[in-house]
Amino acid sequence: MYFWNVRQLSDDLRNGRVSEREKMKYLLANSLVWALFYEMTPSAPPEKSDFDVVLSLTYLATVVWGICVCYGANRQGDDRDFIARFTCLSWPLGLRLATLYMAVYFAYMIAGYARYGERFDVAMGTTTRFDVSLWALFSVHFYWRIRYWLLRASGAIDEFGYHVKP
Numbered sequence: 001m002y003f004w005n006v007r008q009l010s011d012d013l014r015n016g017r018v019s020e021r022e023k024m025k026y027l028l029a030n031s032l033v034w035a036l037f038y039e040m041t042p043s044a045p046p047e048k049s050d051f052d053v054v055l056s057l058t059y060l061a062t063v064v065w066g067i068c069v070c071y072g073a074n075r076q077g078d079d080r081d082f083i084a085r086f087t088c089l090s091w092p093l094g095l096r097l098a099t100l101y102m103a104v105y106f107a108y109m110i111a112g113y114a115r116y117g118e119r120f121d122v123a124m125g126t127t128t129r130f131d132v133s134l135w136a137l138f139s140v141h142f143y144w145r146i147r148y149w150l151l152r153a154s155g156a157i158d159e160f161g162y163h164v165k166p
Helices: 006-014 020-040 050-076 082-116 118-123 129-153
Strands: none
Touching (some): 082 118
16 A cells, blocks of 8 residues: 555556555545544534635635546546546645645744734634635645546556547
């Protein structure tokens, strides 16, 4: 199971070197990690702000858009194994991007505490414009990268990113 190497996983998926058991491990890892992230967040904030609603709508919109874009990318190639490829590629790519975006969020928190002190601490309990923007950027970035690796895994592009003519 690859934790970081998206390129090798994409090649292995294209060449049929990932067993169904390995695919199940990727699905399980994705499901467990996202369930843990969900459980670590407060389930019922005292009151919903407008930003909470915008965040929910942003999440729904990017999921629908992202899955449709990714499915279209897989169809440009051999149009096989979309769910397996999507699930497996989501694991290492999600880890990579989560690492990047957590670093950005921690830098934001450090800057906020340095600049505003206790006032920033109070704001951390609510959804902000920054939260919505960062989540939207992460989501679009995630699906756009999955799209690229699906193009590669499906044979629509070669290892250099050039489209393969049918």
